Amino acid sequence: MNIIREIQNELYTAKELPKFGAGDTVIVSYKIVEGSKERIQQFQGVVLQRRGSGATETFTVRKMSGNIGVERIIPVNSPFIHSIDIVKKGAVRRARIFYFRERTGKSARIREKRSFVVAK
Numbered sequence: 001m002n003i004i005r006e007i008q009n010e011l012y013t014a015k016e017l018p019k020f021g022a023g024d025t026v027i028v029s030y031k032i033v034e035g036s037k038e039r040i041q042q043f044q045g046v047v048l049q050r051r052g053s054g055a056t057e058t059f060t061v062r063k064m065s066g067n068i069g070v071e072r073i074i075p076v077n078s079p080f081i082h083s084i085d086i087v088k089k090g091a092v093r094r095a096r097i098f099y100f101r102e103r104t105g106k107s108a109r110i111r112e113k114r115s116f117v118v119a120k
Contacts, residue, residue, distance in 0.1 A: 012055040015077055020059075022047055022097050023090025023110050028061060028074060029082040040082050043072060046110065049096040050076075062100065069101065089113040 020026055027044045045063030048071070052058050057076040062069055074081065090110040100108065 008055045012077070015081070017076065017081075017084050018086050020047060020050075020084070020086050020089075022049055022095055023092035025087040025090065025110075026061065027085045027087060028072075029084070030074075031080045031082055044087065045070075045072075046090070046097075046100065048098060048100060051096075089115075 024047050025045070026047055027042050029040050029042050032039050032041050043061060043063065045061040048060040048062050050057065050059045055077055058073050059076060060071055060073050062071045064070070089112065091113040092110060100110075
């Protein structure tokens with residue numbers, strides 16, 4: 001097992017991504033290849049979890065499409081990720097918010113984390 005991990009670490013190059021976690025609303029711009037054409041599709045939703053480390057790190061994004069919840073598991077180091085933009089930071093107490101799947105309406109809202117800037 002250590003041999004595999006050592007090879008992964010040699011080939012692994014960290015991407016420059018913004019810091020985000022569970023509860024944050026993000027827009028993931030993803031490259032889609034259809035035949036010879038290439039386009040960028042955006043997927044906006046709430047991050048449910050981040051898991052793994054290094055080359056195998058992934059995160060799960062959930063959005064509502066009509067009345068149907070759609071989740072997508074995205075590798076952090078995928079070459080198809082064009083950009084990740086943070087829309088708002090969520091104030092949650094857990095690293096994995098799977099309880100969010102059963103919520104609808106007002107109970108499905110996540111409080112926004114407020115940041116204070118001190119003027120000098």
